[in-house]
Amino acid sequence: MFNPGRCFSLLKRYANASKNYRAFHTNVLGMVVHENTKCPIVAIKIGNGRKKVLVAAGIHGNEKAAPEAAVRFIEDEKTPVFLKDFSLTILPLMNPVGFSKDIRKNGPIDMNRHFGCKKFHKENSIVENYMNGKSFDMMMSLHEDVDMESFYMYETGSFDAGRLGKIIADDVLFLRAVERKGVPINHDKTMYGILNRGGIKIVSSRSASCA
Numbered sequence: 691m692f693n694p695g696r697c698f699s700l701l702k703r704y705a706n707a708s709k710n711y712r713a714f715h716t717n718v719l720g721m722v723v724h725e726n727t728k729c730p731i732v733a734i735k736i737g738n739g740r741k742k743v744l745v746a747a748g749i750h751g752n753e754k755a756a757p758e759a760a761v762r763f764i765e766d767e768k769t770p771v772f773l774k775d776f777s778l779t780i781l782p783l784m785n786p787v788g789f790s791k792d793i794r795k796n797g798p799i800d801m802n803r804h805f806g807c808k809k810f811h812k813e814n815s816i817v818e819n820y821m822n823g824k825s826f827d828m829m830m831s832l833h834e835d836v837d838m839e840s841f842y843m844y845e846t847g848s849f850d851a852g853r854l855g856k857i858i859a860d861d862v863l864f865l866r867a868v869e870r871k872g873v874p875i876n877h878d879k880t881m882y883g884i885l886n887r888g889g890i891k892i893v894s895s896r897s898a899s900c901a
């Protein structure tokens with residue numbers, strides 16, 4: 691069932707949390723129309739630090755943990771202090787219709803596999819138009835695996851050997867911090883056919899399958 695209130699109440703939580711930040715910019719990137727309701731895709735920018743980080747959530751509408759994690763991070767009163775070194779951009783909900791219907795996709799294709807493809811949904815083009823010309827030091831794409839109760843990461847990008855070691859070292863520190871919070875880390879040898887190195891799956895960046 692389409693319940694746009696789910697999308698709007700999530701975004702309202704960002705508006706409520708904005709008072710904790712000295713500067714909090716919200717851009718409406720575009721609208722996705724469904725059953726005569728306009729659901730916005732927004733970007734939120736906070737912090738003026740040197741390191742530019744992009745956090746993207748909610749491309750798979752049924753993976754509720756991802757948008758929830760992002761908004762809890764923003765609601766946390768300690769986050770503004772943490773931000774002094776960072777410029778953070780958040781795309782809190784890239785698939786507002788799927789989220790409001792509690793389904794993975796909004797149409798025939800998986801939007802997460804169709805950035806840069808000829809076949810795409812409006813959501814893809816809204817996000818792509820916003821991203822054009824921008825660069826970030828790191829991007830985190832948040833997802834939920836409904837079949838797993840443990841945490842794991844995909845590490846992907848254009849790696850050169852010199853940087854990869856540092857990236858993995860940072861990942862290990864991050865996984866330890868997650869574990870200290872009481873979240874189990876996935877230690878299966880392989881997951882979905884990819885070698886799992888103690889919770890980190892390293893995959894080289896590749897273009898979208900565009901199927």
Ligand SMILES: [Zn+2]
Nearest residue numbers: 750753833834
């Ligand atoms: Zn997902």
